[in-house]
Amino acid sequence: MMETQEKYTDRELVDRILNSETALFELVIRRNNASLYRIGMMYRFSHEDTQDLMQETYIEAYKHLRQFESRSSFRTWISKIMLHLCYRKTQSWRSKHVEAMTEDSPVSDMETNETSDIVMNKELNSVIEKSLLNIPEKYRIAFALREINGLSVVETANILEVSEGNVKTRVNRAKAYLRNEIEKFYNKEEIFEFNLIYCDAMVDRVMRKISTMSRTQPQK
Missing domain, CATH: 1.10.10.10 (Winged helix-like DNA-binding domain superfamily/Winged helix DNA-binding domain)
Structure with missing residues (x-):
């Protein structure tokens, strides 16, 4: 699978997954692991919580893959899912995680x-x-x-x-x-690299979850 990392564009990859080539979703995970991990860490979540949020992000992306219309990059699309989940999680910890912030003067x-x-x-x-x-x-x-x-x-x-x-x-x-x-x-x-060991583990977690889902390909 590793040698096919750069074989498909994101659009081609999405189309093939939607055409029942579910195994190719592994490439989606590998391409986006580092980016999503950094987002979770920037929200001050622990390594474990960030991994859970990443898994949830991938599952949500898989289930709604038909909604990706290439009007933005795939990385933008999946990052918005991750950010939404991070934001939702912070709301339950508002007293600890959300600070009142005011705009300062412009920087030169x-x-x-x-x-x-x-x-x-x-x-x-x-x-x-x-x-x-x-x-x-x-x-x-x-x-x-x-x-x-x-x-x-x-x-x-x-x-x-x-x-x-x-x-x-x-x-x-x-x-x-x-x-x-x-x-x-x-x-x-x-910075906050999601190294190969964690990357392989995330691939395994998400692909096992997908394999247990009732549907065999993303639904609308």
């Missing part, structure tokens, strides 16, 4: 450029990881989607259901928070 272009140099260039360490988790949630999530998961401003705005300008503001403010807390650089590819 000079500060933004300086911070971009800080946050985009060197290996992530535990100090920076903790700093990211101390950023207010709405800034942290926007930062994770844009700078860590590599989504475009348009895709991030689509997922968060805010304007593109709002996305830029949130990301800039996240960088400003980081700039005040960190001195070392990091490699964005190493």
Whole structure:
């Protein structure tokens, strides 16, 4: 299965799964594990809770796969499912997880450029990881989607259901928070990685769940 990772585009993959090639859903899982894991971690969920949310996300995506219409990227579509589930979970923990936040004054272009140099260039360490988790949630999530998961401003705005300008503001403010807390650089590819061991386990969890579902292919 690994050698077929890049064989199909997301659209081709979805079409084949909808045409009863259910086993190919493994590729959907492998392509999106790291991205979804980072989203869960940015919501401050534990490793175990994040895995549970990922599994739920994949099952929801499988059951509603016919609703994917390629108007956005598949990564955007499935990220919105994960974000919705994360948001729903945080609501039951509102007193612990949701902070009252107010908009601060805009960050200057000079500060933004300086911070971009800080946050985009060197290996992530535990100090920076903790700093990211101390950023207010709405800034942290926007930062994770844009700078860590590599989504475009348009895709991030689509997922968060805010304007593109709002996305830029949130990301800039996240960088400003980081700039005040960190001195070392990091490699964005190493942040909150969902390594191969966990990836294989997630594939197994989801595919076993799918195999026990009454239907043999996604339904409308």
